Amino acid sequence: MAVQSTTQSGRPGALRPKVRKPRIGRVIGDSPAGRVIRIYVPLLLFLVVTLFPFYWMAITSFKSASELFDFSVSPLWVRDPTLAWYQHLLTQTNFPHWALNTAIVAIVSTLISLFCSVLAGYSLARLRYRGADSIGWGIFVTYLVPPTLLFLPLTFVIRELHLFNNLWALILTYPTFLIPFCTWMLMGFFKGIPHELEEAALVDGATRIQAMLRIAIPLAVPGILAAALFAFTLSWNEFLYALIFMNDSLVKTIPVGVTQELIHGDEFFWGELMAAALLGSVPVAVLYSFFVDYFVAGMTAGAVKG
Amino acid sequence: MGTATRADAVPAWHQRRVRIYDREAPLGYFLLLPTLVVLGIFLLYPFLFGIWLSITDSELGNVGKFIGLGNYRFEFRNTDGVFYGAVINTFLYTGVTTVFKLSLGLVMALLLNQIFPFRRFVRAALLLPYIIPTVLSYEAWRWMFDPTFSVINWLLVNTHLVHYPGPNWLGVPANAMAALMIVNVWRGTPFYAISFLAGMQVIPVDLYEAARVDGASRRQQFINITLPLLRPVLLVVLLLSTILTFADFQGPFVLTNGAPYNSTQLLSIWAYQWGIPGGAIGLGAAISLVLFPLLTIVVAVVLFMLRRPE
Numbered sequence: 001m002a003v004q005s006t007t008q009s010g011r012p013g014a015l016r017p018k019v020r021k022p023r024i025g026r027v028i029g030d031s032p033a034g035r036v037i038r039i040y041v042p043l044l045l046f047l048v049v050t051l052f053p054f055y056w057m058a059i060t061s062f063k064s065a066s067e068l069f070d071f072s073v074s075p076l077w078v079r080d081p082t083l084a085w086y087q088h089l090l091t092q093t094n095f096p097h098w099a100l101n102t103a104i105v106a107i108v109s110t111l112i113s114l115f116c117s118v119l120a121g122y123s124l125a126r127l128r129y130r131g132a133d134s135i136g137w138g139i140f141v142t143y144l145v146p147p148t149l150l151f152l153p154l155t156f157v158i159r160e161l162h163l164f165n166n167l168w169a170l171i172l173t174y175p176t177f178l179i180p181f182c183t184w185m186l187m188g189f190f191k192g193i194p195h196e197l198e199e200a201a202l203v204d205g206a207t208r209i210q211a212m213l214r215i216a217i218p219l220a221v222p223g224i225l226a227a228a229l230f231a232f233t234l235s236w237n238e239f240l241y242a243l244i245f246m247n248d249s250l251v252k253t254i255p256v257g258v259t260q261e262l263i264h265g266d267e268f269f270w271g272e273l274m275a276a277a278l279l280g281s282v283p284v285a286v287l288y289s290f291f292v293d294y295f296v297a298g299m300t301a302g303a304v305k306g
Numbered sequence: 307m308g309t310a311t312r313a314d315a316v317p318a319w320h321q322r323r324v325r326i327y328d329r330e331a332p333l334g335y336f337l338l339l340p341t342l343v344v345l346g347i348f349l350l351y352p353f354l355f356g357i358w359l360s361i362t363d364s365e366l367g368n369v370g371k372f373i374g375l376g377n378y379r380f381e382f383r384n385t386d387g388v389f390y391g392a393v394i395n396t397f398l399y400t401g402v403t404t405v406f407k408l409s410l411g412l413v414m415a416l417l418l419n420q421i422f423p424f425r426r427f428v429r430a431a432l433l434l435p436y437i438i439p440t441v442l443s444y445e446a447w448r449w450m451f452d453p454t455f456s457v458i459n460w461l462l463v464n465t466h467l468v469h470y471p472g473p474n475w476l477g478v479p480a481n482a483m484a485a486l487m488i489v490n491v492w493r494g495t496p497f498y499a500i501s502f503l504a505g506m507q508v509i510p511v512d513l514y515e516a517a518r519v520d521g522a523s524r525r526q527q528f529i530n531i532t533l534p535l536l537r538p539v540l541l542v543v544l545l546l547s548t549i550l551t552f553a554d555f556q557g558p559f560v561l562t563n564g565a566p567y568n569s570t571q572l573l574s575i576w577a578y579q580w581g582i583p584g585g586a587i588g589l590g591a592a593i594s595l596v597l598f599p600l601l602t603i604v605v606a607v608v609l610f611m612l613r614r615p616e
């Protein structure tokens with residue numbers, strides 16, 4: 001078997017396809033002690049550094065105002081946990097509105113982006129026509145025009161459309177950075193679907209559109225899910241456009257509301273701020289814990305085949 | 307490599323299909339229509355309009371008149387070197403963080419590719435910084451960097467690594483830049499790791515087995531198998547990440563907003579400060595447009611460094 005695979009490796013191109021997830025990891029340390037040093041210790045370090053800010057966020061949100069600034073005893077634990085910050089956040093601020101706005105914007109802009117990029121991804125990956133390659137490149141090149149470059153002229157576009165302080169301003173602008181990424185990811189998935197499947201349908205008398213709707217798109221569902229996850233997170237996180245287009249407190253999204261309205265002058269209400277940060281993070285964190293595998297699959301398809 | 311496989315694949319199925327369905331072009335363009343409309347209105351048009359704005363004296367909410375290169379002249383000459391500082395900071399910020407994210411991401415991916423208990427949980431946990439809304443986690447970091455109640459300093463002082471009261475993280479120029487970079491690396495590393503991990507998982511195990519049979523050490527396997535086969539992933543990840551870091555706005559805006567004394571000023575932040583609170587949209591557009599040629603250069607460098615060795 002080893003011999004066979006060495007002959008295979010003679011041509012690098014032949015290695016690429018379809019060998020999926022070896023379940024066996026490459027064992028680095030052979031002895032148990034070696035494994036501890038080479039795997040567990042660095043993993044633990046990564047975990048501590050990665051998770052500490054979230055831990056700090058969480059325990060801060062349960063501390064009372066006096067305990068927050070009391071560093072005489074270890075600040076790493078809560079002595080008198082309280083839900084006062086959460087209560088204040090949910091009843092005395094517009095946080096519930098922000099949460100609803102963020103959810104609406106994220107869901108609708110994700111759906112719009114998916115609609116556009118499923119069609120575009122299919123078209124670019126499966127159909128042959130003049131200019132397909134250059135358009136594909138063109139969509140990728142839009143990465144060179146990030147929101148930082150667009151937000152100032154966009155204020156005029158949004159004003160012309162009378163969309164200031166209107167969630168549609170965000171729903172319509174977010175796809176500009178969602179579509180390119182989703183299209184690119186989905187192209188990878190569509191390329192991975194064998195052409196024979198669609199051709200069989202065409203031979204049996206299906207139209208091209210039927211072949212797309214009934215065969216290619218259902219087979220690309222894992223990719224569509226990965227793209228959806230990505231788009232949802234990116235729109236949930238977006239800050240710059242929301243900061244500029246939404247000035248009225250009731251239409252703000254979580255990131256903007258939390259950074260702009262929970263700080264009064266120089267006074268930071270860290271307990272409340274951290275409670276809001278935690279609540280604002282929960283939806284995406286939960287979503288990810290369920291779909292992390294799709295996420296990895298999406299990266300694979302996009303990066304390796306694209 | 308991707309193009310080679312595609313070119314190989316074209317003739318066989320393509321010819322057959324052309325006979326069955328020779329009119330793919332109309333459908334192809336039709337399916338692209340929604341994408342092109344959205345990108346045209348909200349991306350291409352604003353981009354071109356931005357170029358026009360940068361040569362006018364426009365203000366918030368009203369398009370001004372043509373003033374030639376006045377905004378650029380002001381930007382380059384009359385801002386006490388803030389422009390050059392911002393350019394240098396932008397490059398420094400992108401360069402330093404990219405090196406760290408790349409190497410730490412690679413280490414993280416190698417670790418996650420091993421077998422150990424609670425693997426799924428650990429993988430999800432290490433991804434968190436990338437997923438959690440940036441400004442929210444950056445608020446937590448700002449609290450951790452608090453001038454008087456910094457938990458980081460409390461830890462450093464109590465483990466006797468620094469003397470009381472510890473560094474003033476966000477108030478001193480060099481520290482503020484370091485803080486900005488640390489948090490960016492913290493947030494960006496998982497993206498590299500997860501992409502590398504995805505790339506590693508499609509490398510056939512056979513290759514490693516064959517290499518082991520031939521007596522290759524782990525380091526040799528890494529250098530001769532893992533790294534070369536990761537190149538396509540590396541290219542995409544580096545491209546995306548450098549572009550996003552170069553134009554980064556939200557993190558630095560929350561953490562330092564250019565302070566203290568413009569020492570952490572980045573082009574993106576500076577453009578915002580002039581354009582929105584300052585109301586000088588024309589000048590802001592001129593500043594942010596400088597990002598475009600610089601980004602193109604950065605992308606060209608990345609593409610050049612990772613070109614296929616042939």
